Amino acid sequence: MTPGLNAWKCKSCGAVYFPERYLCADCGGHIFEATIVEEGVIEDMTMVRHVLGQKDWQPKPIATVLIDGGARILAGVLDGSGPNDRVSLAQEESAPYVQRKT
Amino acid sequence: MAIRPTYENTAVIGVGQSAYTRRPEPGLLAHHFIRDAIVAALADAEMKLNEIDGLAISSMSIAPDSAVDVAWRLGLAVRWLHQDTNGGSSSISAFGAAARAIEMGAAKNILVVAGDATGLAGYAKLAANFNRAIRDHAAALGYGGPNTAYALLTARQMKAYGLEKADYGHMAIAQRTWAAGNPFAVYRDPMTMEDYLAAPMVVDPLCRFDCVPVVAGGQAIVLAHPDRAPKGRIPVHIKALGYSFNHDHQATDGLKTGASVFAKDLWDLAGVGPDDINVASIYDDYPAMVVAQLDDLGFIPDHDAKRFIHARIKDRSFPVNTWGGMLSAGQPGGTAGGLNGISEVTLQLQHRAGDRQIPNARLGLSTGYGMTMYRYGSTAGAAILERGA
Numbered sequence: 214m215t216p217g218l219n220a221w222k223c224k225s226c227g228a229v230y231f232p233e234r235y236l237c238a239d240c241g242g243h244i245f246e247a248t249i250v251e252e253g254v255i256e257d258m259t260m261v262r263h264v265l266g267q268k269d270w271q272p273k274p275i276a277t278v279l280i281d282g283g284a285r286i287l288a289g290v291l292d293g294s295g296p297n298d299r300v301s302l303a304q305e306e307s308a309p310y311v312q313r314k315t
Numbered sequence: 316m317a318i319r320p321t322y323e324n325t326a327v328i329g330v331g332q333s334a335y336t337r338r339p340e341p342g343l344l345a346h347h348f349i350r351d352a353i354v355a356a357l358a359d360a361e362m363k364l365n366e367i368d369g370l371a372i373s374s375m376s377i378a379p380d381s382a383v384d385v386a387w388r389l390g391l392a393v394r395w396l397h398q399d400t401n402g403g404s405s406s407i408s409a410f411g412a413a414a415r416a417i418e419m420g421a422a423k424n425i426l427v428v429a430g431d432a433t434g435l436a437g438y439a440k441l442a443a444n445f446n447r448a449i450r451d452h453a454a455a456l457g458y459g460g461p462n463t464a465y466a467l468l469t470a471r472q473m474k475a476y477g478l479e480k481a482d483y484g485h486m487a488i489a490q491r492t493w494a495a496g497n498p499f500a501v502y503r504d505p506m507t508m509e510d511y512l513a514a515p516m517v518v519d520p521l522c523r524f525d526c527v528p529v530v531a532g533g534q535a536i537v538l539a540h541p542d543r544a545p546k547g548r549i550p551v552h553i554k555a556l557g558y559s560f561n562h563d564h565q566a567t568d569g570l571k572t573g574a575s576v577f578a579k580d581l582w583d584l585a586g587v588g589p590d591d592i593n594v595a596s597i598y599d600d601y602p603a604m605v606v607a608q609l610d611d612l613g614f615i616p617d618h619d620a621k622r623f624i625h626a627r628i629k630d631r632s633f634p635v636n637t638w639g640g641m642l643s644a645g646q647p648g649g650t651a652g653g654l655n656g657i658s659e660v661t662l663q664l665q666h667r668a669g670d671r672q673i674p675n676a677r678l679g680l681s682t683g684y685g686m687t688m689y690r691y692g693s694t695a696g697a698a699i700l701e702r703g704a
Contacts, residue, residue, distance in 0.1 A: 231452075232447070232448045232451070232452055232689070238564045238566075256471075256568075257467050257470045257471055257474075258467070258470075259463060259466040259467050259470065259518050259519045259520075260516075260518065260519045261457050261458070261459050261462075261463055261466075261518050262515075262516050262517060262518060262519070263459075263515070263516075263517045263518070264439070264457070264459035264460070265435055265436075265438060265439040265442070265459070265460065265529075266435060266436050266439035267439075267459075273456065273457030275456050275457065275458065275463055275467070276467075277467050277690065283566075284566070285565070285566065285567075285690065286452075287452070287453050287456065287458065287463075287464075287467075287689070287690060288456070289455075289456040289457065305455065306455065307451045307452055307455075308451075308452060308453070308454075308455035308456055309452065309456075310456075
């Protein structure tokens with residue numbers, strides 16, 4: 214797991230996106246630069262208790278996180294963080310995770 | 316000057332569906348279920364296969380085939396062909412495209428079909444690889460399919476509208492009561508609030524009865540000139556259509572669907588309002604999305620969803636999803652769900668809905684919603700339909 218979330222920032226207007234976009238919905242710009250977003254706030258969360266076709270499933274917490282810069286993402290929750298908590302972002306391969314900011 | 320489209324040369328003249336089943340026999344493909352639906356729809360329309368000159372298809376499980384492959388396998392030679400793969404509003408989009416094709420002279424008699432037969436394991440695989448966003452950024456989290464997206468959305472809706480779990484229960488129970496009158500529904504036994512509240516949680520706060528059951532099945536309708544309707548059959552006319560795609564770029568809380576974008580134009584084009592609607596099919600992959608679409612379309616006075624559920628849905632005085640909806644009848648992959656809603660409104664407006672018939676139904680509405688490309692659905696469509704003379 215690496216700290217921070219690899220996101221994309223529109224070079225024209227600064228809008229932050231995740232997942233990647235190829236034209237900016239805000240200004241129409243087409244040049245994006247990689248940006249690492251380190252923090253966000255959990256807006257709401259759930260516990261995935263059952264998944265079709267999985268027999269030995271362990272419940273997994275997933276949250277909607279408003280990341281700094283403005284985009285809303287889905288993220289796995291690594292600790293007991295909950296709504297309104299400010300969290301640090303990390304990612305494993307291309308999947309985002311959060312935990313309470315220390 | 317804005318164009319006001321009319322659909323004077325187009326009507327729904329026949330509907331048909333296959334059996335719906337939770338567990339299709341090995342070897343049965345979406346093609347088989349679509350075939351069964353077409354056979355039923357052509358019989359209903361009193362039309363021969365070689366009279367069809369247009370085909371629109373929506374499916375998530377015909378791959379690696381495309382629409383023309385399905386036409387080939389079904390013995391259809393057509394001069395207009397359309398395929399829509401954009402989730403739960405695919406069928407209502409295909410329906411609109413077919414109507415426009417007839418009005419423009421591209422075809423005379425069009426089959427609009429939808430169907431899926433993923434099986435439960437196939438659906439799980441589909442859900443984890445739904446698009447690049449889900450495959451690359453959500454599947455590894457334990458996302459497990461759209462249940463997770465709509466659990467998060469339902470939690471937001473409960474907070475925003477002051478709704479409780481039992482409020483959604485009244486919606487699921489009302490639809491189950493309607494389903495008793497639909498011989499094709501996979502779940503027809505009555506459900507109580509005790510049953511609902513005791514159901515296992517799937518993804519908090521969604522329990523088993525909040526999550527649409529995946530089935531294998533197919534649906535078909537025939538669109539043609541109203542004069543082509545079988546003798547004695549009342550054609551069903553299109554008064555207005557509305558569509559929206561990627562309405563908010565997945566940037567908001569998702570409590571407003573794309574229907575909020577086109578609702579005003581839809582009612583203006585139709586020259587009627589929500590109070591004029593006698594029967595509604597609202598795309599119901601989850602109860603929360605029925606609430607969202609009803610509110611977006613102006614059915615809920617003062618946006619007071621709780622009062623509307625208790626005053627109009629619980630006692631079924633507002634006839635929504637009179638076939639049981641997908642929550643009780645089943646969801647063939649999502650794409651056929653929107654077409655099932657159109658079929659039901661057609662039967663209601665033709666006064667052919669049997670035990671579940673709404674007396675004197677004259678005006679109906681059907682919606683589609685879906686393509687959960689990341690955090691909620693990104694496509695929406697609606698049709699206002701009218702009983703012909």
